[in-house]
Amino acid sequence: MKQYKTSKQLALVIDLNVCVGCHACVTNCKEWNTSGSAGALSDDNPYDKDPTGTFFNRVQTYEIGEYPKTETIHFPKSCLHCEEPPCVPVCPTGASYKREEDGIVLVDYDKCIGCRYCSWACPYGAREIDEHQKVMKKCTLCVDRIYDTDLPEEERKPACVLACPTSARLFGDVHDPDSEVSEAIREQGGYQLMPEWGSKPSNHYLPRRKQKVKHSPEELERVDNPLKKEDYQAEDSAGPSLDDVTSW
Amino acid sequence: MQPAFSVIFLTTLIGMGQGVFLAIYTEHVYSVLNVVQQSNNSQFYVIGSVVALGLLVLGLFASFFHLGHPERAWRAATMWRTSWLSREVIVLPIVMFFVFVYAVLHFFEFNIVLITFGSIDVNLSLVIGAVATLTVFALYICTAMIYASLKFLQEWHCVLTVLNYTLLGSASGFTATALLSFYTQADKFNFYLGWSLVLLVLAFISRIASLYRNRRLRPISTVQTAIGIRHNQIKQKSMGFMGGAVNTRDFFHGKTRLFIRSIKQIFIWLLFIVPLCIMTLTFYSPSYEMIGLAMISMYLGLLAERWYFFADANHPQNIYYQVIS
Amino acid sequence: MSQSNATKEDHIEVKNTTCYMCACRCGIRVTLKNNEVRYIQGNPDHPLNNGVICAKGSSGIMKQYSPGRLTQPLRRKQGAERGDNDFEVISWEEAFEFLENKLKELRKTDPKKFALFTGRDQMQALTGLFAKQFGTPNYAAHGGFCSVNMAAGMIYTIGGSFWEFGGPDLERSKLFVMFGTAEDHHSNPLKIELAKFKRKGGRFISINPVRTGYSAVADQWVPIRPGTDGALILAIIHEIIQQGLYDRDFLIQYTNSAELVNIDEADDEQGLFIRAKSKDLDADSCIDPQNKLWWDRHENSAVETHLQSADPYLLGEFTLGAEVTTREGKQQCSKAGTKVKPAFQLLVERVKEYTPKWAATITGIDEETIKQLAHEMGITARDQKIELPIPWTDTWGNEHESVTGNPVSFHAMRGLAAHSNGFHSIRSLAILMTLLGTIDRPGGFRHKAPFPRPIPPCAKTPKGPEGVKPDTPLAGMALGWPADPDDLFVDNDGEPVRLDKAFSWEYPLSVHGLMHNAITNAWRGDPYPIDTLMIFMANMAWNSSMNTVSVRDMLKDKDEHGNYKIPNIVVCDAFQSEMVAFADLVLPDTSYLERHDVMSMLDRPISEYDGPVDSVRIPILPPLGNSKPFQEVLIELGSRLKLPAFVNDKGDRKYRDYPDFVINYETEAGSGIGFLAGWRGKAGEKFMKGEPNPNQWEMYEKNNCVYQYHLPKSYQYMRNFNKGYLQWSRKHRLTRFAEPITIHVYSEVLQKFKLAAMGKRQGKQPPEHLRERVKTFFDPLPLYYVPLESQLTDTQKYPLNAVTQRPMAMYHSWDSQNAWLRQIHAHNYLYVNPKTANASGISDDDWIWIESMHGKVRCQCRYSEAVEPGTVWTWNAIGKGSGAWGLSPKANESQRGFLLNHIISEELPPNHEHKHLSNSDPVTGQAAWYDVRVKIYKADDQHNQKTWPQFKTHKQIPGTVKDKPKWFAFFAGLDKFKGGQS
């Protein structure tokens, strides 16, 4: 398979430790992209049975373990911008491509014939055909935001990243060892999905990290225990005492 | 996967078309080599080629229904370096071209002899036929590799896929040719029928082998690798949307296990057992109806086989789309 | 990419306003392309959300262009029945004429007959003012069915509350414990803070029967049986006291823990604090006089609290001597010989029986875990003290060099509130927070202006029927804060004056009203029938009613003459909700992007911990069709009815429109207090108080629609007792007094009600049948009791608790019309622990019945390991009536979605106390949504893929979009629905 060498590889790093599954990234992505250069993203049956539409980003939920040791994981997933994207070489038209300058995997809607083959070739289910424009779409890493010099510097980030209230979505260059994302991957055990296929997703996930405490029994015994101040004995001062019954 | 009828028709029709060509060309070679009785078969070669072409065109036509933008289909020829689909798109017209030339040569009986080896005249049509044959095989490979090259579709990612496409296409093509030859080339009928039987038996073996293989496959991707969490009890609770999406429409057949199993039985009977029986009988008492019946059974079986081929493949993306709520 | 960005000809504008896809009120920036909304993003310069946004906020576009929008005033057609959705379009003038005539007549005769109830209303300042001016006591917003327990339980204890009035200081906290919260109002800020908290290594514990959302990221999930948190918290208090893990200094200085309580059973003042001298305070004053006593260990006698030299006991029993030491010297003690105990001693005695072992059997949480929780809270609070170098002065004049804090914080919401024992559970929580010394201190709980307020706050309702007079404004607030039984709003027989029976002996501290009983009471004519019911922004034919099926019948029920029992129903909504079907008159409201709005200091502003903040909405689009902001409707009506606040002396209209009103209205002539606190004064140089500023709106607009004031650092903490802050607050008229707000570990207010019930108190007396009830539940100390409904249910037969949760991506019933959000939650399941389901032979995905003693609902089961086995739950308000909200009758919401409300009753089963007691907390009237007990069983016909009950399909009504697109692809600035028509 073709080796894609890009000096820069932009990507998202999703911190499962803080994602609360709010779907902000889902609809903000939809909103940005539908009237942006990836749009319009169509919706079918919008007010009818089984509403469905093109979204670039979904948040799923998994339950791990058995009650009461259950973990609930909220799991956002969009195109992972693979370093060896299996979806690209299979595309017969070249509509699917990986940008050399930043590693973003994109679809050229003008070339796409809508054969869906690339979506078969993506193990992650990250591509969605637009049922009305009949071209393949997917997360663009907001390529139409991140280089837009009309936007203030700090807003040149993907829409989902700006939207996310828990900042569970980090954005940056995973090839730059000093970037925030690389550091997070390195230090917090960032991992890739389905590593078995060699697609080398650029997007990484940071695992849950748990804070645990254990107090030793000694910590309950303290000289400054306020109970010691409540030594009021007035009630017990009546009646006989040792003074009354001993004679030495 | 959700079987797409456009693709089912495409692959079965062009496979058969290729097979028809292979059948007539095999006979051509045999007769040149004097293995079979020589006769002036030009007319039949023309008919065969035209039928082959017809099937290829039909297949191509069906494929357009799969495309969102058929008007841009030409673009699909650009990425032959990496894409088997692109290669298929390139090879298919080449096959058609050579089959066409082959037909034209026979039609005009334009039989310039190029070289002679002993008693054997190698004429132009023989050479063009050889080239066409090569392209036909290339096309089988391209078509099959579209599926076999997707390594995470484990059910497809196997040489058996290529073998099956080739054998099934050839077998159906030979049978179709046998049918064609019943009146026009009665003397060659048994030739085609014999080959059909041989190919069908081989295809049967190879297809059963792949069924056997696929049954024993263990998915390499699991929910654990899909979300990167190690625990033996992980259940999806929500896929993130409720009314379905491309992910649920294109990658799930949505049919019951029973239905799938029936389709398997159906294709095994219709594609292999029934035609094999009929064709064996036909050997002894050739009849147009019998071979016709075998052909019909076979094609229906082929459709079922192809449907099953797609439905059988379990895409790893499905791990992400298990449960709504 | 083919669709290129904006071309030259496109007209692009960016405007700031405030989101109203929920009550969180984030700042948003709206990009318009050719006058259509293209993009809504969080405003990075907004103090509340710092640029982030949520799923709902991001889907505002689809609210704006929803086909379910109402665009025309409608009148029920002659001869058509309520519920039929047979409407005709009328003009606004016709609507106003009708309302003017009707309301004029009611106001002239009996203003009570007009009732105004509002749902998730963010302008109670205006709706409340209108009701008061009209003169009706029958006004309330959602609080009563929402979280009044949270407000009352905490405000009556610490003078502030979670909900919109305060929260956890996660920036400095080390341990954060969250009870019963799925999403809450402070959606985005809480998420921002929670993530930061976790990232810096804070430990997060969630106590909740269900693990979703926030609980998902908790370091420890403590599943609890619903309705039992009171037991857990009291056991934690028990353990904390047992281990001496409380903050003694804090309790002494800032709470009434050390104050001496009269324990003489023979005394009529039993259970009240002993007071040194009775300062003559005016009767209406709402301050808590600082004249109580401590038992000083040095003098071994009673001394006035906060004497410099004193070192009081928290424990013990004492007998008052002849004298007490006060600041002015020794004084005769009027209660000499009386036995007293510090309040803390009484608390210790109260929680004695509440052992962790006891709580384990009730809550389902094992004893070890309860102790672990207590130890962790106590040790973290004690050993990880925070000290900030911020000097401050307390109200007793002591100077402090620093602000200190104990970094344990809490948050709680409806999981505690929506139970009939919620008031006491929440009071227990407030006491636990107090024991840990975490009130308005760094790392703990922090107030938001205008809180803290006196305990209880000053506002009062009229005290009897005489407060309601024709053609006269109400003699008090419609909602207030009773300080003792005499503050109740009852007649001479102790019967309620309000329709919802708020502030009556049934629910004395129902400070937010009981909206959930308004329709039932009006229908029954108990306490009296009404004439006109006006509902604003509440879907009372659906998700804000309990017992929805019956309530819908009541709305259309007729008397023997064939007249509706509730003669007139006026509904102001923005969408074709289920409620609209029952209206006689429909007033179409605008969307939030089309109107002026004020998040006022007079209501629930968006204040931050470090000072008051208020905000506004500014219209960025013209109103759709003939829709009109309800604010304008009220201003217009107020002017036509000549309500004093809306007209000048000559009776002429005073305000052109709502923006004009906001600028110029003052609470009293010349008070300088108005709806907005920022940029007051002629040139905008003042804040909080100041003359009207004609350019106020522009100034808000220029400032991200927000006015934020940062208090000086030394005023930011310990505000209950912070001299500087209290004086600042008085000066700027946030409060009337600058007295300290001592924390009520022991509640004298509650004791006064108890004394009345015991017949030990002059003044208002409860009716006999309620004496026992008041005596039981008005306890000065926190207590645990089994939720009322469970007490009256056969729990063998109905073994499970059923609760709902807020989905983060949906707001109540608002969002089913939203094409994007409904793709996330199109219908709902009942989540059941597999063990529980298996026991009833139910498989994942099966159709099941969920049945309570009030009714049953057919729905689909979904297994979940993240729910306590005794609990089943579902997302709230996803199910809809077929055809409502502009959806097709076949939409998933109505066919596969369901509403749990059908099996929750608004009234308790008849019992000895009363035939028609509300299913509410007996202290506050909080609707006990989460008390319902149920059983589940498999439905017979698994092939029937439909929920039950089903209702008559809502017809499409005039003004809403008739031909809804079969598909569309929204693209701002082009033809917006480039889709096929159905």
Ligand SMILES: Nc1nc2c(c(=O)[nH]1)N[C@H]1C(S)=C(S)[C@@H](COP(=O)(O)OP(=O)(O)OC[C@H]3O[C@@H](n4cnc5c(=O)[nH]c(N)nc54)[C@H](O)[C@@H]3O)O[C@H]1N2
């Ligand atoms: N089972 C169960 N029931 C519950 C709860 C629960 O937890 N479980 N929670 C309860 C709680 S806490 C609450 S607060 C209530 C909320 O209940 P409600 O206040 O009744 O319900 P909402 O769905 O918020 O919407 C009320 C109406 O406001 C309309 N609306 C939306 N935007 C606008 C606008 O801009 N202008 C106008 N005029 N109308 C608008 C909507 O169309 C809707 O009809 O639900 C309660 N019901």
Ligand SMILES: Nc1nc2c(c(=O)[nH]1)N[C@H]1C(S)=C(S)[C@@H](COP(=O)(O)OP(=O)(O)OC[C@H]3O[C@@H](n4cnc5c(=O)[nH]c(N)nc54)[C@H](O)[C@@H]3O)O[C@H]1N2
């Ligand atoms: N996205 C979104 N945000 C909203 C709303 C919305 O509809 N959607 N509604 C707004 C309104 S009006 C309100 S009132 C707030 C309410 O905000 P929340 O208080 O978060 O409301 P609920 O979703 O009712 O959450 C109650 C939580 O308590 C748990 N619970 C139930 N019973 C018990 C119990 O006995 N003990 C404990 N410990 N937990 C229990 C439930 O499992 C659930 O997690 O949210 C506001 N914010």
Ligand code: SF4
């Ligand atoms: S995630 Fe899928 S679509 Fe995205 S680059 Fe990888 S293979 Fe391609």
Ligand code: SF4
């Ligand atoms: S759908 Fe479009 S992008 Fe995908 S393989 Fe086909 S032509 Fe390429």
Ligand code: SF4
């Ligand atoms: S990067 Fe942009 S396109 Fe991709 S998921 Fe985020 S918002 Fe959507």
Ligand code: SF4
């Ligand atoms: S916006 Fe952030 S917290 Fe919300 S679902 Fe997406 S990643 Fe998770």
Ligand code: SF4
């Ligand atoms: S939390 Fe509420 S106010 Fe804030 S963006 Fe979301 S919907 Fe709007």
Ligand SMILES: [Mo]
């Ligand atoms: Mo609420």
